[in-house]
Every structure is written in C-alpha cells, then in structure tokens.
Amino acid sequence: MELQSSVKIKNEWDIVAVRQLGRNVAKELGFGTVDQARITTAISELARNIFLYAGQGEVSIEKTFHNGRSGLKIIAQDNGPGIADIRRVMEDGYTTSGGLGAGLPGVKRLMDEFDIQSKLEEGTIIMAIKWLR
Amino acid sequence: MELQSSVKIKNEWDIVAVRQLGRNVAKELGFGTVDQARITTAISELARNIFLYAGQGEVSIEKTFHNGRSGLKIIAQDNGPGIADIRRVMEDGYTTSGGLGAGLPGVKRLMDEFDIQSKLEEGTIIMAIKWLR
C-alpha cells in the first residue's frame, strides 16, 4: 500500500516545496525531529542534484509499509545526462560540491535503503527509504 | 617573560586540577569560551597520555609573550618509556584510543604551535602554544 505525491523540480524554490512535503509525511508517519531533519536534508540533496546536474526532474515522497514497519520513500528521477561511473560517484570524497560528506554517499548513510539506476543520456532514478524505528 | 605553574600527574583527579589551572590562566589572558574549552581539552589529552602511557609526569602552564602577542603554553613531560616512532604517532588515525580525531595530531590541530621530543627509555616532552588572536 503506497500513498504518493510529488514535486517537479525546476528551480530552488521547488526544493523548499519538496522538503515541506517530505517533512509533512515524516511527521504523519511519526518520525522524531532529528529524523525529520535528516529526511529533509536527504531530500534537499537529491533535489539539488537534479537541479544542478539534470536541470529538471521530479521528487516523489511515498509512505511505504513492509513487514509491519512503516517508512518514508524518496524517489528522485530525471531525464538528464545520466551518470557515467556510478561506482565513482558513490565513493566518499568524490563530490567537489564544497560541502564535506554530502553527495550521494552522504544521503545513502542518512537513509536505511538506497538504490540508484542510471543510463547515459537517458537519466537517473534514485530510491531511498528511511524506516520508522 | 614567563609565569609558570604546574601540576604533577599521578591519577585522573590531577587531570581536573591541571584543566582548572589551564582554564584560569586562559581566562586571565582573555581567551574566549570556545578557546578556553579547546585549551582545556588539549591539556586533558596531554595529561591523559601521561597517565596512560608513562604512569606519571608533569604538566606546566605558562603565559608566554612574543612580538607583542600573548599566549598560553602547555608543557607536558614524563620519564616514561618514550615514543619509538614519532612520525607514526603524529599520523592521523593512528591512535586506537577510541575517540575519533584525538591523540597528538588532534592536539596539534587544536593549538597554534606544537613540538615533541622523545627518547626511548628516557621520556617525552611536548610543548604546545595557543596564541591570543
């Protein structure tokens, strides 16, 4: 059973909108303030990546239920240039985006599950879940 | 011109005493709260090293003045076993003392100046200065 809503990412204001969506869903699911802040940060990072590297795309927030646990699922997709070497992008210290520790490995560490698929010139889709403890 | 006082390190309570001495001198010199906390942390680390590796020793706190600047100088000395490979001890990530980033390289980064001399079976002397900005 999944409930979904999504935000198209075209400019920086959309990042705020999808953060807000994510925070609302996180609150509804009963996540504490620290996890809310982590989830919105992960959402920001993914939305920002779309905005920076693909120009535009979409971030969806879903409630997800599995084996009696509930969780929040983020899906970020774009039709941008794609990632040539996923292994490399998932390495620590690869991002040159200024911030220390952010980038995709940082998001992966903030969340409980993480999957990425990408094809050159077709785009990228990233899925991440945080389970409620 | 130097004013000095020192604390013999024999047990963990002496660490508190030398921290207190260091904090008093830091306050007198006009260091802010963050720098006070950094200085006392550096003192703790050095005193704790003495206590852990040499058994006993002494930490002195001096006011030091140079080129119109004033600073706080920590001198930690012991007659313990000495350090066989100083280059190695000064490497990041070498200490296995549990804490991340502590150890001598951590102290060096907290302070402005740092010098170490050690001879096997004779002991170690470490000097560190923090200048008032």
Next chain:
Amino acid sequence: MDFRDSLELKYKDMLTHYLMDPNERILYQGQKLSRKLIEFNIAPEEVVSLHKSIISDSDWSKKELIDSFDILLEVMIGYGFAYREHQSLRVQQLALKNEIEVAANMQQTLLGTSIPHIEGLDIGAISIPANQMNGDYHHFVKDENECLGVAIADVIGKGIPAALSMSMIKYALDSFPENRNKPGAILQNLNRVVEQNVDTSMFITMCYGIYNPTNHIFSYASAGHEPGFLYSHKHNAFSDLDGKGLLLGIEKKTKYKEYEKRIFPGDMIILLSDGVTECKQGDRFIEREDLVQFIEKYKHLPSQDIVTNIYKDLERLQGFKLRDDFTLIILKRIS
C-alpha cells in the same frame, strides 16, 4: 541498559549538577562523555536534539538555559576534534588516491593488452579492479602462425600487493616467447619464476589458451584457475572448461596438462576470474548457473557487448561495490 538509553539520564544529571555547582570536574566529565558518544557513533545532531529535549522538559530559568550551553560546548569540542581530523584525512585520502591512480595508470601502460584481429573470431574482454589497482591480468597475443594466445591470471589477494606481483608475470611472459604454442610449457615456465621470486604466501591462478583459427582447436592448461565455460551453439548448452593443475608458486616442479576442445561456428569460449562468480546478490553468492543465465541473456550480441552488459548487471546487483577484481573474456567463433 545500553549506552543510548543511559545517555539521556547521564547527560541530564550532568546538566543538573553543573547548574547547581559549575565546576571543572563536570566539564571534564563532559569531555569524557564526548569521547564515549563518538565511540558509540552518536551523531552531533542527536546531541543537540537531546539537549533540546532535556531543557524543554525542565523548569530551568532562562539564565540556566544559557549556562547549560557550557556543557554542550564541552561535548561539541570532541566532535570538533573529529571534524578537524576529517578535513585532514580528506586531503590525505585525495593525495593517496591520486598516487594510486598514477600507479594504476602505470600498471595499465605496463600490462596493457589490445585485442588482436583473428579471422573468424569475435573477441570481447573486460577487466575491472575492485579497488584502483588490478590483481587480475589478461593478455592477448597473435603468434607467427596466426594463432591467438590468451592468458588470464589472478593473484590470490587484490589491490596494490597483488598488482605489484602481476608485473612480474608480465616480465616473465615476455621473456620466453619461444614456446608460445604450448600452454602447458608456458605455465611450467611461469611457475618456476613465481616460485623463485615471490613471497611464499603469494599464489597465482592462471589459465593459458591457444586458439588455432585454421583447425578451430582451442588448447589450454590451467593452474588452479576458475574454470571457464564452453558454449555449444548446436546444443544450445554450456559446459565447464575443466582443467587440473596446481596454482603457480607452490611447487617448483609442477607439470601442467593440456586440454583440447573443437570449436564450431557460433560456439563461445568464456574465460573468467573468480571475481565474476564471487558477486554477491543480497546475502548469497551468485552461482555459476546464474552466470550462465546472464550469458544466455546477451549471447546474441557481439562479444564485447556481452561482457560489458554482464559486468554492468553484476555491478548493480552488488550495490556498485566489487568484492574482487573482475575479468571476463569471450571468444565467439563467427564463421
């Protein structure tokens, strides 16, 4: 009660005592707590959140709230230690990675091979190191009789030490070109070199094969190497390219048996390193049968596309972390 549970009580107790009697002993406890927090992987945002929740529940005055920051500051210094070390480690890591990258490029120049053109044969090869330097080695050579020599080897272990000893294989292979048409003899010679020169704890598995495009016989010998596959187009079936032989570097006088296979149009010879079969899917390793399914899936494609597609599938399956160096070679008879 585990550390996280007791943490709230302990921290609250520390704050309460400090507000009653601010002294150095409690600040020192703050520093020690900071060490513990880091030891138990507690992130800094959790500490801030804990502080907030304690003061929210308290009846402390505004002045006390402000004073409570002294303890938070003391605890945060420990994170400052970690933070500064992090910045230093990042710089070091970058330097180390650059250095290894230079070495890896050097290794590629040194060990590099190109796929020769052999009449009637479609050749594909991929070799990807798990880290930056490759402990797998493969090499193609076309001899004076238009035969294809193909070597695939794997040092037990990976990374820089493995790569270092691989250079030796390359020097040694270069130095006895006279018996290039005898896979068994080649392995015997190599075995002697490895046995003599390398650390006793370092072993190498290797398969050497020769494809004769005139009579379409593939002859090979194996030194304990992961068996390849033979795909029969006619029967649409895979069989193992078995081969018995001791690893290189164990016993000086080892002899290597030669095997021969007749290759028909549409057949494929598949050579690989154990990095291909050591892929982990979730909690289980993929089986050789699973691998066959992947080959099946792409077998209509040119050889190079087959090996590249299989690599990409298996790479994703393992969350983009290779556990071992990965080498896959396909020789397809096209006429």
Next chain:
Amino acid sequence: MDFRDSLELKYKDMLTHYLMDPNERILYQGQKLSRKLIEFNIAPEEVVSLHKSIISDSDWSKKELIDSFDILLEVMIGYGFAYREHQSLRVQQLALKNEIEVAANMQQTLLGTSIPHIEGLDIGAISIPANQMNGDYHHFVKDENECLGVAIADVIGKGIPAALSMSMIKYALDSFPENRNKPGAILQNLNRVVEQNVDTSMFITMCYGIYNPTNHIFSYASAGHEPGFLYSHKHNAFSDLDGKGLLLGIEKKTKYKEYEKRIFPGDMIILLSDGVTECKQGDRFIEREDLVQFIEKYKHLPSQDIVTNIYKDLERLQGFKLRDDFTLIILKRIS
C-alpha cells in the same frame, strides 16, 4: 566583510525570522548555511558558542529559546554528514594503509639487501620512505673477486608509482651479472631497459660504485644522481664525488663515464639520495655544507650509527614529515 564577520548577523537574522514565522524556507536556509560553515572550516563548537552568545544577548522567552534549537539542529545535520563520512573514511584509510603496508613489506622482501662483510670496510646504510613505499633503491653485492658493488637509485617521484618502477631496476640488475665489475657498463645496460619499458615521463637517477678491497680503488659512474662525498681523513676535508651522466630512461644510446678514487685508511665514501639534501629546516632547505656538518658531528662513530643519527636529526628538524625518500650510505675504510 568576510564570512566569519557576517556569520553572526546572518545566523541571528535567521533565528529571529524563524521565531516570528517558523517555516521550511528558513530551515532550508539553515541547511545551506551549514554547507557554507563547513566550506569555511568553522568547527561545530563555534556554532554552539555563536548560538549561545546570540540567545544570551536576546530578550527571547524560554519557549523561544527552546524553539531556536530547530535551527541549530538543522545546521548540525551538515556536521553529521561530515561526521559520518569521517567514520567511513577512517575505515577506508585504515584498509588502504594496511594494503600499502603489505605492498611495502613485499617490496622490502623483493628489493631487500643485506650489508656484506668486506675486509677493512665499515658499511652503514639507511633508507626511509617518505610515505610507506620507497622510491629510492640501494643494493650491495659482493662479487667473486671480493669486490663490493653498491647501487643507489632514485625514481623521480615517490610513493607507489615510483616503487613500482623500482622493482624493474631490481629484475634488470639481477639479469645481467656478467659485467658486474664495470659501473659504466652496468648503467648502460640499465638505461636500455628503463628506456624501453618505462613510461616516458618516468626517469631514474642512479650511481653505481665498486670498491676493490685489494687496491682500495673506488670506481663509479653516475646517471644524473645527487653527487656523494669523499671524506679525506688525512686532510680532514670533504670533496664531492662528481660524475657526469644522463638520467636513466632519457636517451637509449647514452654512455656513462667511469671515475676512480683512491681510498686511504679513515677515509669515507658517502652516497645519498636527494631526499637527504631536500630536508627543510624552517623555511630554507639545508645545504650540502650543512649536511657535511652533521657528518662531521658523528664521524667518530661506526658507519651505521652515523647514518642513523643523521637521519634522526634531520627527521626532527622537519617536524617528523619527510618530503622525499631518504637514503644515506657510508663506506668507511678502517684499515
């Protein structure tokens, strides 16, 4: 106004706005600020201190003080990112270091040399890599005429790539033992190997010398290597062991001139790599004359103690960070 100065205003402004109207836009600004703080190397304890100083100066209610933690938490998440990456980097760093250590040990087994006993000669040698792997190489050999062959070499560059190409020198040296008594010929042979096999951007400097304990002649040739010293006991004076010759790996047909020196009792031959003279004392490099002073200081000691003491002095002088691989060899005629 630089970032640190504007930070206080900006952060205070953020807090004020958030307390008036708590909304996602300001929390997002908090996250962006966090990124900036880290970019400007601001430690987490400074953020806590800033927060404290702002609320101390404010007239906010207790509830507002508690609400202000939302912003601090948001900012701290960025430090949490860094903190988690740090833990992961530490693990990686450790693995990488272990790997390089294995490779370095392997290198030592492969390239290791022991000091032979030569009648009337007291030999000392030390070779310390700047990082874990050594791009300097030295080797002693005693030939069938009881002569001592001594090689010292330095790959331009250091670390893993340098170490990798040093293995080649060793294999090459081993493979032509026939002309061991001709330093010039040895360098000529090596030059051909290096020129053929190594990356065009990789050069090696080398000095090869032969000490004949019968007539006490030291003959040597140099391929662009840092000149050694000759200490004359009689005159209590040092002179350079000059030697002209192109670096290995530049020009295939290079010839190397041989030089000869007569060695008297108490005289010393000092060979070194440029890592010894590239020591930095404060802001300036030590000069060859400074080095002479160090030798002077210890020259009454056995050769091994001289080289060890000089190394220790120069190590401390540079704050225990070597800038280059360090190799120092002393041959002292004792009778």
